[in-house]
Amino acid sequence: MNSEGIKNTVSLMLITLIAGLLLGLVYEITKEPIKEERQRAKEEAYKEVFAEASSFEKIELNNKTEDTLKKQGFNATIDEVMRVMDKNGSFAGYVLTVTNHEGYGGDIQFAMGVKADGTVNGISFLSISETAGLGMKATEGDFKKQFAHKNTASFVYTKSGAVAENEIDALSGATITTNAVTNGVNAGLFYISTLEEEGQDNE
Numbered sequence: 274m275n276s277e278g279i280k281n282t283v284s285l286m287l288i289t290l291i292a293g294l295l296l297g298l299v300y301e302i303t304k305e306p307i308k309e310e311r312q313r314a315k316e317e318a319y320k321e322v323f324a325e326a327s328s329f330e331k332i333e334l335n336n337k338t339e340d341t342l343k344k345q346g347f348n349a350t351i352d353e354v355m356r357v358m359d360k361n362g363s364f365a366g367y368v369l370t371v372t373n374h375e376g377y378g379g380d381i382q383f384a385m386g387v388k389a390d391g392t393v394n395g396i397s398f399l400s401i402s403e404t405a406g407l408g409m410k411a412t413e414g415d416f417k418k419q420f421a422h423k424n425t426a427s428f429v430y431t432k433s434g435a436v437a438e439n440e441i442d443a444l445s446g447a448t449i450t451t452n453a454v455t456n457g458v459n460a461g462l463f464y465i466s467t468l469e470e471e472g473q474d475n476e
Contacts, residue, residue, distance in 0.1 A: 315384065318397035319355065319368045322386030329355040329368060332468070341467065342460055349373045349460035352382070354468070365389055367465055370399065373457030377449040378402035381411075385420075385461050395421040396458060408450035416444060420458055426466070427459040 319329060332354040342349055353370040366388040373381050381401045386394035396417055403409050410416055420428065425439035430451045435442045443451040 318384035321397040326357045327360040328358045347460040373453045375453040392424040408447040
């Protein structure tokens, strides 16, 4: 290799090294603010789906959670579960963070609130990247409110008009998104049923 080639190689290595160091520096600077912003967004979502909550107590997830969901056919993850307490310090229900892996544009993560009697308070999206004008309509009130104030073991979606308590009107042109959100909510409801079987609903 001639001197010009060596010089170019060294220059490229230096540029790569400097770029790597700068990226590392930017990551360190932004890591905490990003983490804080995500935590703030999550807390706001929890309040949205359980406005009457006075406090939240974290429930530790066991390592069998994902396997349990898979055995039931759910392609979803329960990321966090909080026991909700009311202003009197009594158990009021749960708030969960759920990630479904079946979205058209990737994972869909949302918070969902469920009262002690099994009634779904509602859902609030934390992360979703579906098609604009189609799947992204899942974030709008008309779709989200279909899950609210419903007491059912699971939901199904329909394209012919929801008539039953457990039916959800599918988003037009976005069946995959509808399916992902519905299955995610059902995964959350199923997981709560396992907690109740273990007696954690009144601890």
